[in-house]
Amino acid sequence: MGRRGGGPGAVTVDRVEEIDRRIVTLLAGDGRMSFTDLARETGLSVSAVHQRVRRLEKRGVVRGYAALVDYDAVGLSLTAFVSIKPIDPAAADDAPERLAHLSAIEACHSVAGDESYILKVRVASPTALEELLNQIRTSANVSTRTTVVLSTPYEHRSPGLAGPGGEGPAGQS
Amino acid sequence: MGRRGGGPGAVTVDRVEEIDRRIVTLLAGDGRMSFTDLARETGLSVSAVHQRVRRLEKRGVVRGYAALVDYDAVGLSLTAFVSIKPIDPAAADDAPERLAHLSAIEACHSVAGDESYILKVRVASPTALEELLNQIRTSANVSTRTTVVLSTPYEHRSPGLAGPGGEGPAGQS
DNA sequence: GGTGAAAAGTTTCGGCG
DNA sequence: CGCCGAAACTTTTCACC
Numbered sequence: 001m002g003r004r005g006g007g008p009g010a011v012t013v014d015r016v017e018e019i020d021r022r023i024v025t026l027l028a029g030d031g032r033m034s035f036t037d038l039a040r041e042t043g044l045s046v047s048a049v050h051q052r053v054r055r056l057e058k059r060g061v062v063r064g065y066a067a068l069v070d071y072d073a074v075g076l077s078l079t080a081f082v083s084i085k086p087i088d089p090a091a092a093d094d095a096p097e098r099l100a101h102l103s104a105i106e107a108c109h110s111v112a113g114d115e116s117y118i119l120k121v122r123v124a125s126p127t128a129l130e131e132l133l134n135q136i137r138t139s140a141n142v143s144t145r146t147t148v149v150l151s152t153p154y155e156h157r158s159p160g161l162a163g164p165g166g167e168g169p170a171g172q173s
Numbered sequence: 174m175g176r177r178g179g180g181p182g183a184v185t186v187d188r189v190e191e192i193d194r195r196i197v198t199l200l201a202g203d204g205r206m207s208f209t210d211l212a213r214e215t216g217l218s219v220s221a222v223h224q225r226v227r228r229l230e231k232r233g234v235v236r237g238y239a240a241l242v243d244y245d246a247v248g249l250s251l252t253a254f255v256s257i258k259p260i261d262p263a264a265a266d267d268a269p270e271r272l273a274h275l276s277a278i279e280a281c282h283s284v285a286g287d288e289s290y291i292l293k294v295r296v297a298s299p300t301a302l303e304e305l306l307n308q309i310r311t312s313a314n315v316s317t318r319t320t321v322v323l324s325t326p327y328e329h330r331s332p333g334l335a336g337p338g339g340e341g342p343a344g345q346s
Numbered sequence: 347g348g349t350g351a352a353a354a355g356t357t358t359c360g361g362c363g
Numbered sequence: 364c365g366c367c368g369a370a371a372c373t374t375t376t377c378a379c380c
Contacts, residue, residue, distance in 0.1 A: 075335030153269035162248025
């Protein structure tokens with residue numbers, strides 16, 4: 001996928017990928033940036049940028065767009081990380097599905113280590129957290145360990161993207 | 174802010190807040206939803222919706238918009254949570270600022286518990302993670318505990334919003 | 347909060363390098 | 364194969380009711 005059919009431009013390090021990374025970075029920073037601005041920033045025409053964005057969406061590199069909400073301002077003032085561990089280690093490991101209906105769960109990561117998943121949750125109050133933990137425990141038959149978030153200095157920053165050779169901002173030396 | 178000056182509509186449970194919550198929820202789910210669609214979903218006119226969205230942005234309820242990127246597809250295939258703890262508990266607690274320059278750090282949460290912050294990081298490889306951890310330790314004078322993410326069943330789900338009375342999807346009973 | 351027209355943005359299309 | 368430019372259409376903005 002890195003090279004085209006063998007045309008004259010294929011010898012250079014794919015300039016295509018470089019521009020696509022730029023587009024992804026820009027859209028990660030501002031999901032509503034117009035194609036016109038995107039075109040100015042990349043030096044391409046509006047339609048060329050449009051083509052590329054559609055391709056990135058189709059390839060799944062851009063999975064969607066979201067408004068970044070200040071949940072504090074909207075009544076969900078308590079954020080927490082909940083690590084879960086199956087009570088019966090032999091049981092089927094389908095916790096994500098069993099928990100999917102709980103809308104307070106914003107993310108679910110399968111992790112290495114003592115626990116099996118880390119959930120990020122948002123609720124309105126300590127009481128609501130207590131109730132949520134009960135629902136998590138009974139829904140997935142797990143024990144929980146909860147870490148309450150006190151404040152969030154920053155979030156949703158877009159990590160700089162890796163280059164074609166696997167090199168990135170935190171790439172190997 | 175919950176009620177207007179005492180006009181005829183103030184006796185009912187603020188319908189204003191209800192519509193605003195709807196808008197926020199919709200935009201959280203699709204940050205590029207058009208004002209036209211937003212108007213249809215809320216039963217308002219396009220300009221009324223537009224007014225509300227601008228107000229929500231100005232109030233800081235909507236803090237911005239972002240493309241959701243599949244970092245795996247873009248070379249940053251390793252995600253991890255890094256909990257940090259100051260080596261010198263008496264030193265000034267300015268870890269967030271001291272770490273802000275590391276672009277691999279996507280989020281920084283101050284937390285209750287044994288450790289002081291949880292960082293979410295994205296890197297290209299185990300080697301890159303090793304280097305990043307060194308940078309974190311030396312930049313902020315902290316010890317680190319790292320939990321590697323194996324897979325992510327879901328992420329960026331928008332938690333249902335709480336109602337005016339503090340009642341929500343995980344509200345108190 | 348609604349309306350309507352002007353401005354800006356988007357999508358599509360045919361052709362060029 | 365990818366990029367450009369212009370036409371057709373949609374969205375967004377703005378002044379006024």
